[in-house]
Amino acid sequence: MASLSLKNINKIYDNNVQAVFDFNLDVADGEFIVLVGPSGCGKSTTLRMIAGLEDISSGTLIIDGEDVTQKPPKDRDIAMVFQNYALYAHMTIYENMAFSLTLRKEDPNVIHEKVLAAAEILGLTDQLNKKPKQLSGGQRQRVAMGRAIVRTPKVFLFDEPLSNLDAKLRGATRREILLLHKRLGATMLYVTHDQTEALTLADRIVCMSMGYVQQVGTPLELYDTPANLFVASFIGLPPMNFFDCEVEENKLVGTGFNLKLNDSEKELLKYYVGKTITLGVRPENIVKGSDMTLSVNLNENLGQTTLVHGTIGGHKATAKFREWSDYKVGDEVGVSFDRKHFFDKDTTKAIR
Amino acid sequence: MMDAKTIKKDRLRYTKNKLSANLAYLAILFNVLYFVSIYSSDVDTYYYTITIGASVLYNLVFLLSAFLCSEGVKNYKIGYGWFAMVIGVMQFVRILGIPKAAHSAVITLAGEETVVMGDGQFAYVVACLVISGLACIASGVAGVYKTTTLNNYMKEKGLA
Numbered sequence: 001m002a003s004l005s006l007k008n009i010n011k012i013y014d015n016n017v018q019a020v021f022d023f024n025l026d027v028a029d030g031e032f033i034v035l036v037g038p039s040g041c042g043k044s045t046t047l048r049m050i051a052g053l054e055d056i057s058s059g060t061l062i063i064d065g066e067d068v069t070q071k072p073p074k075d076r077d078i079a080m081v082f083q084n085y086a087l088y089a090h091m092t093i094y095e096n097m098a099f100s101l102t103l104r105k106e107d108p109n110v111i112h113e114k115v116l117a118a119a120e121i122l123g124l125t126d127q128l129n130k131k132p133k134q135l136s137g138g139q140r141q142r143v144a145m146g147r148a149i150v151r152t153p154k155v156f157l158f159d160e161p162l163s164n165l166d167a168k169l170r171g172a173t174r175r176e177i178l179l180l181h182k183r184l185g186a187t188m189l190y191v192t193h194d195q196t197e198a199l200t201l202a203d204r205i206v207c208m209s210m211g212y213v214q215q216v217g218t219p220l221e222l223y224d225t226p227a228n229l230f231v232a233s234f235i236g237l238p239p240m241n242f243f244d245c246e247v248e249e250n251k252l253v254g255t256g257f258n259l260k261l262n263d264s265e266k267e268l269l270k271y272y273v274g275k276t277i278t279l280g281v282r283p284e285n286i287v288k289g290s291d292m293t294l295s296v297n298l299n300e301n302l303g304q305t306t307l308v309h310g311t312i313g314g315h316k317a318t319a320k321f322r323e324w325s326d327y328k329v330g331d332e333v334g335v336s337f338d339r340k341h342f343f344d345k346d347t348t349k350a351i352r
Numbered sequence: 353m354m355d356a357k358t359i360k361k362d363r364l365r366y367t368k369n370k371l372s373a374n375l376a377y378l379a380i381l382f383n384v385l386y387f388v389s390i391y392s393s394d395v396d397t398y399y400y401t402i403t404i405g406a407s408v409l410y411n412l413v414f415l416l417s418a419f420l421c422s423e424g425v426k427n428y429k430i431g432y433g434w435f436a437m438v439i440g441v442m443q444f445v446r447i448l449g450i451p452k453a454a455h456s457a458v459i460t461l462a463g464e465e466t467v468v469m470g471d472g473q474f475a476y477v478v479a480c481l482v483i484s485g486l487a488c489i490a491s492g493v494a495g496v497y498k499t500t501t502l503n504n505y506m507k508e509k510g511l512a
Contacts, residue, residue, distance in 0.1 A: 109356055113359065115366075
Protein backbone atom coordinates (compact mmCIF):
# COMPACT_ATOMS: atom_id res chain seq x y z
CA MET A 1 0.00 0.00 0.00
CA ALA A 2 1.12 3.54 -0.58
CA SER A 3 0.46 7.21 -0.29
CA LEU A 4 -0.38 9.23 -3.36
CA SER A 5 0.18 12.86 -4.20
CA LEU A 6 -1.15 14.83 -7.14
CA LYS A 7 0.42 18.25 -7.57
CA ASN A 8 -0.94 20.86 -9.98
CA ILE A 9 -2.25 18.23 -12.39
CA ASN A 10 -3.71 19.56 -15.63
CA LYS A 11 -5.12 17.69 -18.59
CA ILE A 12 -5.33 19.42 -21.96
CA TYR A 13 -6.37 17.31 -24.95
CA ASP A 14 -4.92 17.74 -28.44
CA ASN A 15 -7.97 19.76 -29.48
CA ASN A 16 -7.09 22.25 -26.67
CA VAL A 17 -10.02 21.20 -24.52
CA GLN A 18 -8.93 21.28 -20.89
CA ALA A 19 -10.56 18.52 -18.86
CA VAL A 20 -8.79 18.96 -15.53
CA PHE A 21 -7.58 22.24 -14.00
CA ASP A 22 -4.85 22.39 -11.38
CA PHE A 23 -5.81 19.26 -9.43
CA ASN A 24 -4.08 18.97 -6.06
CA LEU A 25 -4.62 16.11 -3.64
CA ASP A 26 -2.63 14.20 -1.03
CA VAL A 27 -3.91 10.72 -0.30
CA ALA A 28 -2.67 9.01 2.84
CA ASP A 29 -1.68 5.36 2.98
CA GLY A 30 -4.81 3.23 3.29
CA GLU A 31 -7.20 6.09 2.65
CA PHE A 32 -10.42 5.66 0.64
CA ILE A 33 -10.91 8.68 -1.60
CA VAL A 34 -14.03 9.13 -3.72
CA LEU A 35 -14.04 11.48 -6.69
CA VAL A 36 -17.60 12.59 -7.24
CA GLY A 37 -19.21 14.95 -9.69
CA PRO A 38 -21.56 15.09 -12.67
CA SER A 39 -20.69 13.55 -16.05
CA GLY A 40 -17.88 15.38 -17.82
CA CYS A 41 -16.43 16.96 -14.67
CA GLY A 42 -13.01 15.34 -15.16
CA LYS A 43 -13.12 12.70 -12.44
CA SER A 44 -12.55 9.70 -14.72
CA THR A 45 -9.87 11.62 -16.61
CA THR A 46 -8.07 12.23 -13.33
CA LEU A 47 -8.28 8.54 -12.46
CA ARG A 48 -7.01 7.54 -15.89
CA MET A 49 -4.09 9.94 -15.50
CA ILE A 50 -3.20 8.27 -12.22
CA ALA A 51 -3.40 4.87 -13.90
CA GLY A 52 -1.24 6.10 -16.77
CA LEU A 53 -3.96 5.56 -19.37
CA GLU A 54 -3.95 9.32 -20.13
CA ASP A 55 -0.88 11.52 -20.33
CA ILE A 56 -0.56 14.22 -17.71
CA SER A 57 -0.28 17.56 -19.58
CA SER A 58 1.40 19.27 -16.64
CA GLY A 59 1.91 18.57 -12.97
CA THR A 60 3.43 15.81 -10.91
CA LEU A 61 2.10 12.46 -9.77
CA ILE A 62 3.90 10.88 -6.84
CA ILE A 63 3.17 7.36 -5.64
CA ASP A 64 4.87 6.21 -2.46
CA GLY A 65 7.40 9.02 -2.67
CA GLU A 66 8.37 8.26 -6.26
CA ASP A 67 7.61 10.55 -9.20
CA VAL A 68 5.74 8.34 -11.69
CA THR A 69 4.41 11.11 -13.95
CA GLN A 70 6.27 9.82 -16.99
CA LYS A 71 6.17 6.12 -16.13
CA PRO A 72 4.09 3.72 -18.24
CA PRO A 73 1.04 2.10 -16.55
CA LYS A 74 2.78 -1.26 -16.04
CA ASP A 75 5.49 0.32 -13.92
CA ARG A 76 3.15 2.23 -11.61
CA ASP A 77 1.97 -0.81 -9.64
CA ILE A 78 -1.65 0.25 -9.81
CA ALA A 79 -4.74 -1.90 -10.36
CA MET A 80 -7.86 -0.52 -11.97
CA VAL A 81 -11.39 -1.89 -11.85
CA PHE A 82 -13.61 -0.77 -14.72
CA GLN A 83 -17.34 -0.24 -15.02
CA ASN A 84 -17.67 -2.92 -17.71
CA TYR A 85 -15.57 -5.50 -15.75
CA ALA A 86 -13.15 -6.06 -18.70
CA LEU A 87 -13.03 -9.83 -18.14
CA TYR A 88 -11.79 -12.28 -20.75
CA ALA A 89 -14.88 -14.18 -21.88
CA HIS A 90 -12.99 -17.30 -23.01
CA MET A 91 -11.14 -17.72 -19.71
CA THR A 92 -12.48 -19.19 -16.49
CA ILE A 93 -12.75 -17.02 -13.39
CA TYR A 94 -9.57 -18.62 -12.05
CA GLU A 95 -7.70 -17.86 -15.27
CA ASN A 96 -9.05 -14.30 -15.35
CA MET A 97 -7.85 -13.67 -11.82
CA ALA A 98 -4.50 -15.31 -12.44
CA PHE A 99 -3.90 -13.67 -15.80
CA SER A 100 -1.88 -10.63 -14.77
CA LEU A 101 0.39 -12.73 -12.56
CA THR A 102 0.84 -15.31 -15.31
CA LEU A 103 1.98 -12.53 -17.64
CA ARG A 104 4.52 -11.53 -15.02
CA LYS A 105 5.74 -15.14 -15.04
CA GLU A 106 5.23 -15.57 -11.32
CA ASP A 107 5.52 -19.04 -9.79
CA PRO A 108 2.26 -20.94 -10.56
CA ASN A 109 2.04 -22.13 -6.94
CA VAL A 110 2.25 -18.54 -5.69
CA ILE A 111 -0.37 -17.48 -8.25
CA HIS A 112 -2.61 -20.30 -7.08
CA GLU A 113 -2.39 -19.26 -3.44
CA LYS A 114 -3.06 -15.61 -4.28
CA VAL A 115 -6.06 -16.44 -6.45
CA LEU A 116 -7.56 -18.74 -3.82
CA ALA A 117 -7.03 -16.13 -1.12
CA ALA A 118 -8.69 -13.42 -3.22
CA ALA A 119 -11.55 -15.75 -4.16
CA GLU A 120 -12.06 -16.55 -0.47
CA ILE A 121 -12.23 -12.85 0.40
CA LEU A 122 -14.72 -12.18 -2.37
CA GLY A 123 -16.79 -15.34 -1.91
CA LEU A 124 -15.91 -16.62 -5.36
CA THR A 125 -14.35 -19.96 -4.42
CA ASP A 126 -17.24 -21.97 -5.88
CA GLN A 127 -17.21 -19.98 -9.11
CA LEU A 128 -13.56 -20.39 -10.09
CA ASN A 129 -14.18 -22.96 -12.83
CA LYS A 130 -16.99 -20.97 -14.44
CA LYS A 131 -16.80 -18.56 -17.35
CA PRO A 132 -17.77 -14.89 -16.86
CA LYS A 133 -21.00 -15.31 -18.82
CA GLN A 134 -22.21 -17.80 -16.19
CA LEU A 135 -21.98 -15.19 -13.42
CA SER A 136 -24.26 -12.33 -12.42
CA GLY A 137 -23.20 -8.71 -12.85
CA GLY A 138 -22.28 -8.41 -9.18
CA GLN A 139 -20.18 -11.57 -9.28
CA ARG A 140 -18.42 -10.38 -12.43
CA GLN A 141 -17.55 -7.13 -10.73
CA ARG A 142 -16.19 -9.12 -7.80
CA VAL A 143 -14.02 -11.07 -10.23
CA ALA A 144 -12.73 -7.77 -11.60
CA MET A 145 -11.90 -6.75 -8.04
CA GLY A 146 -10.28 -10.12 -7.42
CA ARG A 147 -8.08 -9.60 -10.43
CA ALA A 148 -6.93 -6.37 -8.85
CA ILE A 149 -6.47 -7.89 -5.39
CA VAL A 150 -4.18 -10.73 -6.51
CA ARG A 151 -1.66 -8.20 -7.78
CA THR A 152 -1.42 -6.58 -4.34
CA PRO A 153 -0.90 -3.20 -6.00
CA LYS A 154 0.13 -0.01 -4.26
CA VAL A 155 -3.13 1.72 -5.19
CA PHE A 156 -6.57 0.47 -6.27
CA LEU A 157 -8.52 2.58 -8.75
CA PHE A 158 -12.24 2.06 -9.30
CA ASP A 159 -13.94 3.74 -12.27
CA GLU A 160 -17.68 3.68 -11.60
CA PRO A 161 -17.62 -0.05 -10.84
CA LEU A 162 -21.25 -0.28 -9.79
CA SER A 163 -22.88 1.63 -12.63
CA ASN A 164 -23.81 -1.53 -14.55
CA LEU A 165 -25.58 -3.13 -11.61
CA ASP A 166 -29.21 -2.87 -10.58
CA ALA A 167 -30.06 -0.89 -7.45
CA LYS A 168 -30.22 -3.84 -5.04
CA LEU A 169 -26.98 -5.40 -6.27
CA ARG A 170 -25.31 -1.99 -6.25
CA GLY A 171 -26.06 -1.62 -2.55
CA ALA A 172 -24.76 -5.10 -1.76
CA THR A 173 -21.59 -4.71 -3.83
CA ARG A 174 -20.99 -1.27 -2.31
CA ARG A 175 -20.98 -2.83 1.15
CA GLU A 176 -18.59 -5.52 -0.10
CA ILE A 177 -16.19 -2.87 -1.39
CA LEU A 178 -16.31 -1.14 1.99
CA LEU A 179 -15.60 -4.41 3.81
CA LEU A 180 -12.83 -5.15 1.34
CA HIS A 181 -11.22 -1.81 2.08
CA LYS A 182 -11.38 -2.43 5.80
CA ARG A 183 -9.93 -5.91 5.35
CA LEU A 184 -7.11 -4.96 2.98
CA GLY A 185 -6.41 -1.51 4.39
CA ALA A 186 -5.50 -0.50 0.85
CA THR A 187 -5.23 2.95 -0.67
CA MET A 188 -8.25 3.28 -2.94
CA LEU A 189 -9.48 5.94 -5.34
CA TYR A 190 -13.04 5.53 -6.47
CA VAL A 191 -14.88 7.49 -9.14
CA THR A 192 -18.63 7.80 -9.11
CA HIS A 193 -21.39 10.23 -9.97
CA ASP A 194 -23.57 8.64 -7.29
CA GLN A 195 -23.43 10.70 -4.12
CA THR A 196 -24.78 7.81 -2.03
CA GLU A 197 -21.72 5.76 -2.97
CA ALA A 198 -19.51 8.74 -2.22
CA LEU A 199 -21.03 9.41 1.20
CA THR A 200 -21.07 5.78 2.31
CA LEU A 201 -17.65 4.69 1.05
CA ALA A 202 -15.31 7.61 1.39
CA ASP A 203 -12.88 8.59 4.08
CA ARG A 204 -12.68 11.82 2.09
CA ILE A 205 -14.63 13.04 -0.91
CA VAL A 206 -13.26 15.13 -3.76
CA CYS A 207 -16.19 16.94 -5.33
CA MET A 208 -15.49 18.10 -8.88
CA SER A 209 -17.26 20.25 -11.43
CA MET A 210 -16.15 21.33 -14.91
CA GLY A 211 -12.60 20.12 -14.32
CA TYR A 212 -12.13 21.99 -11.03
CA VAL A 213 -12.00 20.60 -7.53
CA GLN A 214 -14.87 22.24 -5.66
CA GLN A 215 -14.24 20.81 -2.22
CA VAL A 216 -12.21 18.11 -0.52
CA GLY A 217 -13.37 16.82 2.83
CA THR A 218 -14.99 14.09 4.83
CA PRO A 219 -18.54 13.11 3.82
CA LEU A 220 -19.88 14.96 6.86
CA GLU A 221 -17.93 18.12 5.99
CA LEU A 222 -19.31 18.15 2.47
CA TYR A 223 -22.82 17.51 3.70
CA ASP A 224 -22.77 19.81 6.67
CA THR A 225 -20.51 22.62 5.52
CA PRO A 226 -20.54 22.74 1.71
CA ALA A 227 -17.95 25.14 0.33
CA ASN A 228 -20.18 26.56 -2.39
CA LEU A 229 -23.53 26.33 -4.10
CA PHE A 230 -22.39 23.52 -6.40
CA VAL A 231 -21.37 21.22 -3.54
CA ALA A 232 -24.48 22.15 -1.59
CA SER A 233 -26.70 21.28 -4.53
CA PHE A 234 -24.80 18.12 -5.55
CA ILE A 235 -24.41 16.47 -2.16
CA GLY A 236 -27.64 15.47 -0.48
CA LEU A 237 -30.73 13.74 -1.72
CA PRO A 238 -33.17 15.36 -2.37
CA PRO A 239 -30.95 18.35 -3.12
CA MET A 240 -30.79 21.47 -0.99
CA ASN A 241 -33.47 24.14 -1.49
CA PHE A 242 -32.23 27.62 -2.42
CA PHE A 243 -33.95 30.96 -1.86
CA ASP A 244 -32.77 34.46 -2.71
CA CYS A 245 -33.03 36.64 0.38
CA GLU A 246 -32.23 40.20 1.30
CA VAL A 247 -30.22 40.67 4.46
CA GLU A 248 -31.55 43.31 6.84
CA GLU A 249 -30.18 44.37 10.20
CA ASN A 250 -32.03 41.72 12.20
CA LYS A 251 -33.77 39.61 9.67
CA LEU A 252 -33.62 37.81 6.40
CA VAL A 253 -36.33 38.76 3.93
CA GLY A 254 -37.29 36.31 1.25
CA THR A 255 -40.34 35.99 -0.97
CA GLY A 256 -43.00 34.64 1.31
CA PHE A 257 -41.04 34.71 4.56
CA ASN A 258 -39.22 36.90 7.08
CA LEU A 259 -36.69 35.11 9.24
CA LYS A 260 -35.33 36.60 12.43
CA LEU A 261 -31.54 36.27 12.63
CA ASN A 262 -29.92 34.99 15.79
CA ASP A 263 -26.68 36.50 17.10
CA SER A 264 -24.29 34.18 15.32
CA GLU A 265 -26.18 34.66 12.03
CA LYS A 266 -26.08 38.42 12.48
CA GLU A 267 -22.32 38.25 13.00
CA LEU A 268 -21.92 36.01 9.95
CA LEU A 269 -23.97 38.26 7.68
CA LYS A 270 -22.89 41.68 8.99
CA TYR A 271 -21.07 42.52 5.75
CA TYR A 272 -24.08 41.53 3.66
CA VAL A 273 -26.65 43.88 5.19
CA GLY A 274 -28.58 45.46 2.34
CA LYS A 275 -27.37 42.81 -0.10
CA THR A 276 -29.00 39.75 -1.58
CA ILE A 277 -27.63 36.33 -0.63
CA THR A 278 -28.65 32.77 -1.38
CA LEU A 279 -30.19 30.89 1.51
CA GLY A 280 -29.80 27.11 1.38
CA VAL A 281 -31.98 24.74 3.38
CA ARG A 282 -31.83 20.97 3.18
CA PRO A 283 -35.21 19.23 2.84
CA GLU A 284 -34.70 17.52 6.20
CA ASN A 285 -34.14 20.95 7.79
CA ILE A 286 -37.61 22.14 6.79
CA VAL A 287 -39.73 21.27 9.79
CA LYS A 288 -43.31 21.92 10.72
CA GLY A 289 -43.60 25.42 12.18
CA SER A 290 -45.11 28.83 11.73
CA ASP A 291 -42.51 30.94 9.91
CA MET A 292 -43.93 30.38 6.41
CA THR A 293 -46.26 28.16 4.45
CA LEU A 294 -45.44 25.41 2.00
CA SER A 295 -48.05 25.00 -0.74
CA VAL A 296 -48.13 21.30 -1.55
CA ASN A 297 -47.80 20.13 -5.16
CA LEU A 298 -46.88 16.51 -4.58
CA ASN A 299 -46.73 14.12 -1.62
CA GLU A 300 -44.32 11.15 -1.82
CA ASN A 301 -44.44 8.63 1.01
CA LEU A 302 -41.20 6.65 1.35
CA GLY A 303 -42.11 4.63 4.43
CA GLN A 304 -40.25 6.22 7.30
CA THR A 305 -40.23 9.63 5.66
CA THR A 306 -42.40 11.72 3.37
CA LEU A 307 -41.15 14.05 0.67
CA VAL A 308 -43.45 16.99 0.25
CA HIS A 309 -42.83 18.99 -2.90
CA GLY A 310 -44.33 22.45 -3.25
CA THR A 311 -43.58 26.13 -3.23
CA ILE A 312 -42.58 28.65 -0.56
CA GLY A 313 -43.34 32.18 -1.65
CA GLY A 314 -43.47 30.99 -5.25
CA HIS A 315 -40.06 29.24 -5.06
CA LYS A 316 -39.92 25.51 -5.56
CA ALA A 317 -39.10 23.69 -2.34
CA THR A 318 -38.97 20.13 -1.06
CA ALA A 319 -39.43 19.15 2.57
CA LYS A 320 -38.59 15.81 4.09
CA PHE A 321 -40.76 15.00 7.08
CA ARG A 322 -39.90 12.11 9.38
CA GLU A 323 -43.45 10.78 9.39
CA TRP A 324 -46.04 9.29 7.14
CA SER A 325 -47.96 12.26 5.71
CA ASP A 326 -50.82 12.36 3.33
CA TYR A 327 -51.02 15.92 2.01
CA LYS A 328 -53.18 16.76 -0.97
CA VAL A 329 -52.33 19.11 -3.80
CA GLY A 330 -53.08 22.67 -2.68
CA ASP A 331 -52.70 21.97 1.06
CA GLU A 332 -50.88 24.70 2.99
CA VAL A 333 -48.37 23.43 5.55
CA GLY A 334 -46.82 25.73 8.12
CA VAL A 335 -43.03 25.23 8.18
CA SER A 336 -39.82 26.66 9.64
CA PHE A 337 -36.11 26.23 8.83
CA ASP A 338 -34.13 24.61 11.63
CA ARG A 339 -30.72 24.84 9.93
CA LYS A 340 -29.62 27.34 7.31
CA HIS A 341 -26.70 27.68 4.90
CA PHE A 342 -25.72 31.07 3.48
CA PHE A 343 -24.03 31.60 0.14
CA ASP A 344 -22.62 34.71 -1.51
CA LYS A 345 -24.83 35.31 -4.55
CA ASP A 346 -21.95 36.63 -6.68
CA THR A 347 -19.15 34.19 -5.85
CA THR A 348 -21.47 31.26 -4.94
CA LYS A 349 -19.12 30.55 -2.03
CA ALA A 350 -20.43 29.69 1.42
CA ILE A 351 -20.51 32.56 3.87
CA ARG A 352 -18.59 31.48 6.96
CA MET B 353 -0.94 -23.42 4.53
CA MET B 354 -0.49 -26.04 1.84
CA ASP B 355 2.91 -27.42 0.95
CA ALA B 356 4.23 -27.10 -2.61
CA LYS B 357 3.20 -30.64 -3.57
CA THR B 358 -0.34 -30.15 -2.36
CA ILE B 359 -0.60 -26.78 -4.10
CA LYS B 360 0.51 -28.42 -7.32
CA LYS B 361 -2.25 -30.99 -6.96
CA ASP B 362 -4.81 -28.37 -5.93
CA ARG B 363 -3.98 -26.31 -9.03
CA LEU B 364 -5.28 -29.17 -11.17
CA ARG B 365 -8.79 -28.37 -9.91
CA TYR B 366 -8.76 -25.01 -11.67
CA THR B 367 -6.35 -25.39 -14.58
CA LYS B 368 -6.78 -27.33 -17.81
CA ASN B 369 -4.32 -30.07 -18.77
CA LYS B 370 -2.73 -27.94 -21.48
CA LEU B 371 0.39 -30.10 -21.69
CA SER B 372 -1.56 -33.16 -22.83
CA ALA B 373 -3.74 -31.11 -25.16
CA ASN B 374 -0.74 -29.46 -26.81
CA LEU B 375 1.00 -32.82 -27.25
CA ALA B 376 -2.11 -34.12 -29.03
CA TYR B 377 -2.05 -31.06 -31.32
CA LEU B 378 1.61 -31.81 -32.02
CA ALA B 379 0.66 -35.36 -32.99
CA ILE B 380 -1.92 -33.95 -35.42
CA LEU B 381 0.66 -31.60 -36.94
CA PHE B 382 3.21 -34.35 -37.62
CA ASN B 383 0.53 -36.63 -39.01
CA VAL B 384 -0.41 -33.87 -41.47
CA LEU B 385 3.26 -33.49 -42.47
CA TYR B 386 3.36 -37.26 -42.99
CA PHE B 387 0.38 -37.51 -45.31
CA VAL B 388 1.22 -34.35 -47.23
CA SER B 389 4.62 -35.86 -48.00
CA ILE B 390 3.05 -39.12 -49.23
CA TYR B 391 0.15 -37.57 -51.19
CA SER B 392 2.33 -35.02 -52.94
CA SER B 393 4.70 -37.69 -54.30
CA ASP B 394 4.85 -37.70 -58.14
CA VAL B 395 5.17 -41.44 -58.80
CA ASP B 396 2.61 -41.93 -61.57
CA THR B 397 -0.19 -44.29 -60.47
CA TYR B 398 1.75 -46.21 -57.82
CA TYR B 399 -0.40 -44.97 -54.94
CA TYR B 400 -3.71 -45.34 -56.85
CA THR B 401 -4.79 -48.43 -54.92
CA ILE B 402 -7.25 -49.41 -52.24
CA THR B 403 -4.43 -49.02 -49.70
CA ILE B 404 -4.22 -45.28 -50.26
CA GLY B 405 -8.01 -45.05 -49.91
CA ALA B 406 -7.76 -46.78 -46.56
CA SER B 407 -4.87 -44.51 -45.65
CA VAL B 408 -6.93 -41.39 -46.42
CA LEU B 409 -9.79 -42.68 -44.30
CA TYR B 410 -7.46 -43.58 -41.44
CA ASN B 411 -5.89 -40.14 -41.57
CA LEU B 412 -9.33 -38.58 -41.23
CA VAL B 413 -10.15 -40.89 -38.34
CA PHE B 414 -6.80 -40.11 -36.71
CA LEU B 415 -7.26 -36.34 -37.03
CA LEU B 416 -10.71 -36.54 -35.46
CA SER B 417 -9.61 -38.94 -32.73
CA ALA B 418 -6.52 -36.94 -31.84
CA PHE B 419 -8.56 -33.75 -31.66
CA LEU B 420 -11.16 -35.41 -29.42
CA CYS B 421 -8.33 -36.74 -27.28
CA SER B 422 -6.84 -33.27 -26.95
CA GLU B 423 -10.15 -31.92 -25.66
CA GLY B 424 -10.73 -34.96 -23.43
CA VAL B 425 -7.34 -34.97 -21.76
CA LYS B 426 -7.50 -31.19 -21.39
CA ASN B 427 -10.58 -31.70 -19.20
CA TYR B 428 -9.13 -34.65 -17.25
CA LYS B 429 -11.19 -37.43 -18.90
CA ILE B 430 -9.16 -40.52 -18.21
CA GLY B 431 -10.67 -42.56 -21.08
CA TYR B 432 -9.31 -40.13 -23.64
CA GLY B 433 -5.85 -40.55 -22.10
CA TRP B 434 -5.91 -44.29 -22.74
CA PHE B 435 -7.35 -43.72 -26.21
CA ALA B 436 -4.52 -41.29 -27.04
CA MET B 437 -2.00 -43.99 -26.13
CA VAL B 438 -3.72 -46.49 -28.43
CA ILE B 439 -3.74 -44.17 -31.46
CA GLY B 440 -0.15 -43.27 -30.64
CA VAL B 441 0.90 -46.91 -30.84
CA MET B 442 -1.02 -47.18 -34.11
CA GLN B 443 1.20 -44.47 -35.61
CA PHE B 444 4.19 -46.80 -35.13
CA VAL B 445 2.29 -49.66 -36.73
CA ARG B 446 1.61 -47.44 -39.75
CA ILE B 447 5.34 -47.32 -40.52
CA LEU B 448 4.99 -50.94 -41.58
CA GLY B 449 2.29 -50.02 -44.09
CA ILE B 450 2.69 -47.52 -46.91
CA PRO B 451 6.16 -46.16 -45.98
CA LYS B 452 7.75 -49.63 -45.79
CA ALA B 453 6.10 -50.84 -49.00
CA ALA B 454 6.88 -47.65 -50.94
CA HIS B 455 10.48 -47.59 -49.72
CA SER B 456 11.20 -50.97 -51.26
CA ALA B 457 9.14 -50.42 -54.42
CA VAL B 458 10.58 -49.56 -57.85
CA ILE B 459 8.48 -48.43 -60.84
CA THR B 460 9.25 -47.61 -64.46
CA LEU B 461 8.74 -43.95 -65.32
CA ALA B 462 9.43 -42.76 -68.90
CA GLY B 463 11.37 -45.91 -69.51
CA GLU B 464 13.57 -45.51 -66.43
CA GLU B 465 13.45 -47.45 -63.20
CA THR B 466 12.51 -45.10 -60.38
CA VAL B 467 12.45 -45.69 -56.60
CA VAL B 468 9.01 -44.78 -55.27
CA MET B 469 10.28 -43.52 -51.92
CA GLY B 470 13.90 -42.59 -51.52
CA ASP B 471 15.84 -42.97 -48.28
CA GLY B 472 15.44 -39.27 -47.52
CA GLN B 473 11.65 -39.25 -47.85
CA PHE B 474 11.41 -42.56 -45.99
CA ALA B 475 13.40 -41.15 -43.08
CA TYR B 476 11.22 -38.03 -43.14
CA VAL B 477 7.85 -39.84 -43.09
CA VAL B 478 9.06 -42.32 -40.47
CA ALA B 479 10.25 -39.42 -38.32
CA CYS B 480 6.84 -37.75 -38.74
CA LEU B 481 4.98 -40.89 -37.67
CA VAL B 482 7.37 -41.55 -34.77
CA ILE B 483 7.07 -38.01 -33.45
CA SER B 484 3.30 -38.08 -33.95
CA GLY B 485 3.07 -41.45 -32.14
CA LEU B 486 5.33 -40.38 -29.28
CA ALA B 487 3.41 -37.15 -28.85
CA CYS B 488 0.14 -39.06 -28.69
CA ILE B 489 1.48 -41.54 -26.17
CA ALA B 490 3.03 -38.78 -24.06
CA SER B 491 -0.27 -36.89 -24.19
CA GLY B 492 -2.10 -40.00 -23.00
CA VAL B 493 0.42 -40.81 -20.27
CA ALA B 494 0.38 -37.25 -18.95
CA GLY B 495 -3.41 -37.21 -19.18
CA VAL B 496 -3.86 -40.45 -17.26
CA TYR B 497 -1.27 -39.43 -14.65
CA LYS B 498 -2.73 -35.99 -14.02
CA THR B 499 -6.30 -37.24 -14.03
CA THR B 500 -5.45 -39.99 -11.54
CA THR B 501 -3.60 -37.48 -9.36
CA LEU B 502 -6.55 -35.09 -9.48
CA ASN B 503 -9.11 -37.83 -8.77
CA ASN B 504 -7.09 -39.14 -5.82
CA TYR B 505 -6.64 -35.62 -4.46
CA MET B 506 -10.36 -34.92 -4.77
CA LYS B 507 -11.19 -38.16 -2.95
CA GLU B 508 -8.61 -37.39 -0.27
CA LYS B 509 -10.14 -33.95 0.30
CA GLY B 510 -13.68 -35.29 0.11
CA LEU B 511 -14.40 -33.14 -2.93
CA ALA B 512 -15.15 -35.92 -5.41
